[in-house]
Amino acid sequence: MSHEPTLDRIRRAPKVLLHDHLDGGLRPRTVVELAEQAGYGALPETEPDALADWFASAADSGSLERYLETFTHTVGVMQSRGALLRVAAECAEDLADDGVVYAEVRFAPEQHLEGGLGLDQVVQAVLDGFEEGARRARERGREIRVGCLLTAMRHAARSREIAELAVRYRTSGVAGFDIAGAEAGHPPTRHLDAFEFLRRENAHFTIHAGEAFGLPSIWEALQWCGADRLGHGVRIVDDIEPDPDGGYRLGRLASYVRDKRIPLEMCPSSNVQTGAAPSIAEHPIGLLRRLRFRVTVNTDNRLQGRTSLSEEFARLVSAFGYDWDDLQWFTVNAMKSAFLPFDERLALINGRIKPGFAELKWAAGGAVR
Template sequence: MRMELRPDIAAAPKVLLHDHLDGGVRPQTVIELADATGYDALPAKSEAELGEWFRTSADSGSLERYLETFAHTVAVMQTTDGLFRIAMECALDLAADGVVYAESRFAPELHLEGGLSLEEVVETVNAGFRAGEVLAAEQGKPIRMAALLTAMRHAAKSREIAELAVRYRDLGVAGFDIAGAEAGYPPSRHLDAFEYLQRENAHFTIHAGEGFGLPSIWEAIQWCGADRLGHGVRIVDDIDVTGERPVLGRLAAYVRDSRIPLEMCPTSNLQTGAAASYAEHPVTLLKDLRFRVTINTDNRLMSHTTLGAEMQHLVEEAGWSLADLRWATINAMKSAFIPFDERLALIDEVIKPGYHALGVG
């Protein structure tokens, strides 16, 4: 059972920038799609047991077991029916959590085993998001969904996926992402893709500063030109906290001064060892130093979390206030990859009034 949210946190409008589509599938959906497609390698057959398996595997400390969890979700995302349903349910689940804007990322190259083309994958996921938006609005929980197309660091399709993101940028795709193991696969290996995106005036974020340290962040920003940092938690390695006041190194100062958004994912970082506890998670230090911090879920299934739960952990264990959550939410909306006027409308017409109704702002 997921965390029961305080009424004020449940009601707060939320913005989500870092959420993986294949990491947020409902356990029952995995079971039903496995049955429909003949996939027989699931480690459990009931919704409760499978959900628990995903959570404990992600908590195990074993990278191999953690990666195995995605093998099962991706396996049932190889058909148009599976992709459409999972995208639609993603929108509904996020809307039920109070998310008013979300960017959901997925790697089209991982969904080709059933014979789909890259274009069919993108179009099917986008159709699922649109269907979810309609159903959520009918339920009184309006949400705006946008897709981010992810390329895998260890593969050789980054330029092709970047071109796909540009081709579909007026059709539901807001930007590009690159993910996968950081160590041994620096973002600079994919400069061709990033330079293409810059020439096309396209937005992109880069997973950096999670599994690898400051060099990963430096390359993502200074070599590749990332608009945002996926995680970026290791930027604290460039902040000296031994004195009376924190002292920022050159890279940390650049990230803060340039207002480069950090897509922070507290629970995920606890699972991977990037932080020891919610109370000690660097996100609070970075908030206090006024980096452009945003709060995210990463993989809702594997982390057994929601955006509301991430926020409540920070309130209950790290001393955050509703005003802090409002600030981080506006940060996220400012940092979204949709046009400025659309971002401003959501801030002024949805987020600020929503927090005002809770007595904040």
Template sequence: MTTLPPDAPPPPTPDQILRAPKVLLHDHLDGGLRPATVVELAAEQGYDRLPETDPARLADWFRASADSGSLVRYLETFTHTVGVMQTPEALARVAAECVLDLAADGVVYAEIRYAPEQHQERGLRLEEVVEAVNEGLREGERRAAAGGRRVRAGALLTAMRQAARALEIAELANRYRDAGVVGFDIAGPEAGFPPTRSLDAFEFLKRENNHFTIHAGEAFGLPSIWQALQWCGADRLGHGVRIIDDIEVREDGSVSLGRLAAYVRDKRIPLELCPTSNIQTGAAPSYAEHPIGLLRRLGFRATVNTDNRLMSDTSMSREFTQLVRTFHYTLDDLQWFTVNAMKSAFIPFDERLAMIGDVIKPGYAALRSEWLFRREADKGT
């Protein structure tokens, strides 16, 4: 167990973690629905395949299914959330509630990803899907601001690896890049569907000077990461947790980075790490053994994310709480992860700097001042 120096700042309290400004880069819209919303939308749309119709029991079912340790089974849970997101009204509602839930958790900037091609079962055009989600995100921002919480949300359009529509979705993302969409992503099973299958989409985005991230290094190892970076040119790695396979920790505690790991660190390539999700899918055995601790020590551009809040029964505050408990992180560490994420966002550089300088750093400074005030007050008693 780590022994902390007597003058070390105490770990942040749950209330401080909740109030700390947070940045979220990897959150799936169809993985963050409120259980009650799933039940209500299913009833409205005649969707009769839910395993449970009681919101509490349905939440338990999602978590238990996601806890299987299998990425394939984890992905199967999305059948039901996607199943009730097939109308403009449902998409707008889910998007608005997503933003409100994130704002209530202290998130000040978020990039929400979803696959438009999965929401066409009732005949919606791709453009109708994007416009409904954008409408919901803006409504969520307005309602959050009315409640005293400022949050900004951008959309990432995701193409499913197995569907072979990546170029079509990339072109869609490019058309809406100044209307709420900030970038592109590919997701779905890594094994058998390498990112190189979507090279035409990535070449198009690079020609258009557009941003994209790639799910890589989660269920599959270093080849997936290498292809995402060297063949496709990804700006960020969705998960990227398996970069640990290229890092050797010797018995004496010294560390040696392989060439790919060194490249990722030296090029400051952001890793969209999702600790709870990584444990559920078997990409990491536990919080204590999650690579994020080592990656933080080595100075990788590590960020903390939720992935799927419903399936993992998580939030940014819960992810931070687990890291605080496991690695004895302080507010300084949480700020480090948050600034990393804001630096890596797909919005203009000056806007990122403004968020860091005007929102994130002052927010953490205020929380640290609380601790200093209490410490001085205790000295005087």
């Protein structure tokens, strides 16, 4: 009998998720019910299964801009404390049920003010929701820790305000800061004030870069803004060329990213949907893993991608033939790159991740390392 990492077995593995959007992970039934409660009448479908189909097809367009349009409806129903708390709690439960032991989930507080909430109230509602979801999961024997990343929008002008919010709540469950939205025409350098503030405060932050836009976006995120991690970063392959000997020649930026062990928050299925990669089998993650960049595997938007972290791993196993050692390597990379204190990262790696994978490899009859 084959003991390769099948989807069912992967779900049992202790996994780490660094790039997941709260407003991209709602349950379809929750979207429908929250819309009814709020009087939100703009949903394209009002039956959960049909709505799930609509989200997937609308997102599967090959265009990042079209992909981002799907968030109009999820954000539209997340405008009250009750809605935010429910969505966050269900997020934590769903991730725990998928075997995720640590997650950083991001959202943009400035997009949830239409119902009269203030920024602090929005953040507190989400943090309370994560805590409630983790409690429910614990009652079912599933342990998960969820950190929150506060996102500012590239096209808006509230990044400094959101950065200050992230610092204010960093002892209450906010792990760091992020900036997101369409890359083209909205360089991260527009928000240097926010990044300078975060660096002065010794705060962690990641930047969406190198997804729809190329190497200049990655360079600016690192050299002008000082990002700790790169959200996506797939276009770093544009600085890698085959050499005549069958190997690869890295340009200066790609060498810098690899040498500095800068984490890449890769989201394979999402990148295929938005056109950043032609297919899973042709995704740059295969090359970047071979070249030993600090690659991590993520979901991005579970609703739009009809995915989970286990499903992302299973697709990579199918495309690249990865085994349990590969999946553990991705997972340890992610835990090393988390916005947690070093001793807490180490405790999760040695106390949960390595023992969990060792058990799966033992059951598969493989060597345990």
